[in-house]
Amino acid sequence: MSALQSISGKNNAPGSESYDVVVVGAGFAGMYMLHKLRGLGLSVRVYEQGGDVGGTWYWNRYPGARCDVESMQYSYSFSDELQQQWNWSERYAPQPEILRYANHVADRFGLRSDIQLNTRVDRAAFDESENSWSVATSDGRAVSAKYVVLATGCLSNARTPDIKGLSGFKGQVYHTGHWPHEQIDFTGRRVGVIGTGSSGIQLVPVIAEQASHLTVFQRTANFSIPARNAALTEAEREAFRAKYPEIRRFAREEARNGIYTEMPDRGALDDGDDERRAKYEQRWSRGGLTFMSVYNNLALDKAANDTAANFVREKIAEIVKDPQTAKLLQPNNHPIGSKRICVDTDYFAAFNRPNVTLVDIRSNPIEEITANAVRTGGKDYQVDALVLATGFDAMTGSVAKIDISGRNGQTLNQKWAAGPKTYLGLMSAGFPNLFIITGPGSPSVLSNMIVSIEQHVDWITDCIGYMRRRGFEAMEANTVAEDHWVAHVNEVAHTTLYPQANSWYMGANIPGKPQIFMPYIGGVGVYRQICNEVAAKGYEGFAMTAAETQKMAASS
Ligand code: FAD
Numbered sequence: 001m002s003a004l005q006s007i008s009g010k011n012n013a014p015g016s017e018s019y020d021v022v023v024v025g026a027g028f029a030g031m032y033m034l035h036k037l038r039g040l041g042l043s044v045r046v047y048e049q050g051g052d053v054g055g056t057w058y059w060n061r062y063p064g065a066r067c068d069v070e071s072m073q074y075s076y077s078f079s080d081e082l083q084q085q086w087n088w089s090e091r092y093a094p095q096p097e098i099l100r101y102a103n104h105v106a107d108r109f110g111l112r113s114d115i116q117l118n119t120r121v122d123r124a125a126f127d128e129s130e131n132s133w134s135v136a137t138s139d140g141r142a143v144s145a146k147y148v149v150l151a152t153g154c155l156s157n158a159r160t161p162d163i164k165g166l167s168g169f170k171g172q173v174y175h176t177g178h179w180p181h182e183q184i185d186f187t188g189r190r191v192g193v194i195g196t197g198s199s200g201i202q203l204v205p206v207i208a209e210q211a212s213h214l215t216v217f218q219r220t221a222n223f224s225i226p227a228r229n230a231a232l233t234e235a236e237r238e239a240f241r242a243k244y245p246e247i248r249r250f251a252r253e254e255a256r257n258g259i260y261t262e263m264p265d266r267g268a269l270d271d272g273d274d275e276r277r278a279k280y281e282q283r284w285s286r287g288g289l290t291f292m293s294v295y296n297n298l299a300l301d302k303a304a305n306d307t308a309a310n311f312v313r314e315k316i317a318e319i320v321k322d323p324q325t326a327k328l329l330q331p332n333n334h335p336i337g338s339k340r341i342c343v344d345t346d347y348f349a350a351f352n353r354p355n356v357t358l359v360d361i362r363s364n365p366i367e368e369i370t371a372n373a374v375r376t377g378g379k380d381y382q383v384d385a386l387v388l389a390t391g392f393d394a395m396t397g398s399v400a401k402i403d404i405s406g407r408n409g410q411t412l413n414q415k416w417a418a419g420p421k422t423y424l425g426l427m428s429a430g431f432p433n434l435f436i437i438t439g440p441g442s443p444s445v446l447s448n449m450i451v452s453i454e455q456h457v458d459w460i461t462d463c464i465g466y467m468r469r470r471g472f473e474a475m476e477a478n479t480v481a482e483d484h485w486v487a488h489v490n491e492v493a494h495t496t497l498y499p500q501a502n503s504w505y506m507g508a509n510i511p512g513k514p515q516i517f518m519p520y521i522g523g524v525g526v527y528r529q530i531c532n533e534v535a536a537k538g539y540e541g542f543a544m545t546a547a548e549t550q551k552m553a554a555s556s
């Protein structure tokens with residue numbers, strides 16, 4: 001029985017649904033993948049479990065949601081007409097606008113006809129005799145495809161923590177990563193927010209303006225830099241557009257994180273106190289993620305890092321009037337930047353409002369959630385609604401939810417039980433013709449994600465084109481190349497301060513998840529060069545099999 005039959009329980013006779021490529025997910029990665037594969041003349045089916053395209057921006061509709069990479073850069077570069085014509089309204093566009101952009105792209109490039117919405121991919125099995133994948137979907141269908149591309153997203157598996165009593169709470173419970181489509185009005189309500197990562201930090205100031213009282217339950221204080229968000233003028237947009245060729249080139253080839261900014265040539269300790277402070281002040285006034293690129297050693301040297309961390313801690317103390325609250329808001333258990341740095345609008349100032357209370361749940365963990373309160377430190381904090389800004393099972397969570405079996409029936413979950421193993425973050429040995437976009441082992445979440453998405457999609461498209469031109473049926477990462485890559489990713493991570501934090505980069509936010517630094521921290525420019533060299537050497541480290549070789553091997 002073929003794997004397809006075994007998945008569906010049906011006999012998929014010739015004529016049943018079959019595609020060259022199945023793509024899972026219709027966020028920015030899945031949409032661009034579809035566009036590019038069509039360019040090769042391939043038949044493609046995209047499955048998306050959500051009700052529309054947009055991925056992250058379809059699901060994360062919480063108040064205050066917006067990008068933290070400037071919109072002129074957090075946007076596709078593959079179409080010059082698109083980047084010249086789309087008008088971003090603000091420096092950091094709000095979620096509804098980014099979702100409109102995703103929809104515009106779907107319409108503009110006629111993508112919808114090959115995207116099946118409201119359909120989850122549940123299983124995928126590799127059929128070794130056919131060199132193809134059998135894919136089972138939530139609508140009870142099974143299709144076959146030569147290739148499968150996982151465009152499932154690194155931050156798409158929202159995580160609800162296991163807190164005692166949560167299911168018995170009588171008010172409304174919202175998760176930021178699964179926000180309802182209708183407008184939620186918190187006016188006059190007592191709201192509790194659990195979680196103070198990027199999502200919590202964005203929504204707290206907005207909900208604070210509506211709620212009668214807002215209680216913020218903080219386990220870990222986070223570093224956050226003001227966004228300095230503002231409307232973009234036409235002149236600013238035009239200036240950017242005129243420089244797009246250089247901005248996009250720099251982001252792809254030179255930047256470590258896919259963002260166009262100055263490259264620092266000095267370490268933080270190379271400057272005296274006054275000069276250093278002036279530079280931090282300048283970046284603080286400018287706002288945004290590039291605060292961390294003022295010096296070239298903030299991620300490497302703890303003493304250098306401390307200078308930036310102390311600067312931000314001082315800023316928090318200046319903004320927050322109550323000294324005890326300010327102290328609680330000052331991060332003290334990880335180097336700045338080792339957890340994803342947040343970008344906010346008036347987050348710290350929100351704690352000066354009389355209707356906002358900060359509760360330290362590190363010293364006094366939540367004991368239980370009762371019908372109408374959060375209990376911690378023996379005290380009940382009454383709330384009518386709870387917002388869980390508790391994050392995601394990042395990088396591997398959405399992949400793990402799909403039952404994927406490769407050669408010899410080995411599942412990807414078995415193979416990754418001790419942590420994800422990939423070659424270049426693109427493929428995992430034993431799973432031929434299965435590509436991952438921005439997978440673990442690639443720069444991915446450490447970068448402007450659209451830069452990394454475009455790079456992976458372009459590489460995968462070139463690779464599939466290469467295979468077809470040369471008559472290769474199957475491609476697979478080889479184990480030695482994969483082991484070397486995993487070791488390299490790990491080695492580079494441990495030259496930095498990143499592993500010192502209990503972050504989702506390390507899998508530390510999920511009880512029981514193996515703690516391994518998942519993304520590749522070598523930088524997007526370096527990584528792109530490595531991927532290009534691998535391709536130029538005939539996909540070094542990958543094994544490609546021609547149909548004839550396969551037949552000969554089978555008959556010998
Ligand atoms: P996603 O957008 O996550 O899309 C994946 C899609 O796959 C989802 O729609 C999901 O429903 C679908 N899917 C998953 N599993 C299945 C399945 N089994 N079957 C069918 N469909 C499936 N990055 C930045 O660079 N800059 C930012 O400013 C930024 N802001 C962010 C803000 C928030 C609130 C969050 C959560 C993330 C942010 N990110 C940001 C990261 C963001 O995830 C990426 O920038 C980008 O949107 C990822 O696109 P994607 O297509 O790879 O994944």
Ligand code: NAP
Nearest residue numbers: 066067068161195196197198199200219220340389390391
């Ligand atoms: P996150 O960074 O993982 O933050 C989750 C928060 O919930 C943390 O404060 C965490 O505390 C807390 N938490 C988790 N489980 C808890 C529990 N059981 N009890 C109490 N507190 C708990 O998730 P996120 O804020 O959704 O952000 C995830 C990523 O998405 C970001 O890092 C970023 O890459 C992206 N994002 C970007 C933006 C943007 O600005 N554009 C906005 C949102 C998200 P601990 O730290 O102690 O674990």
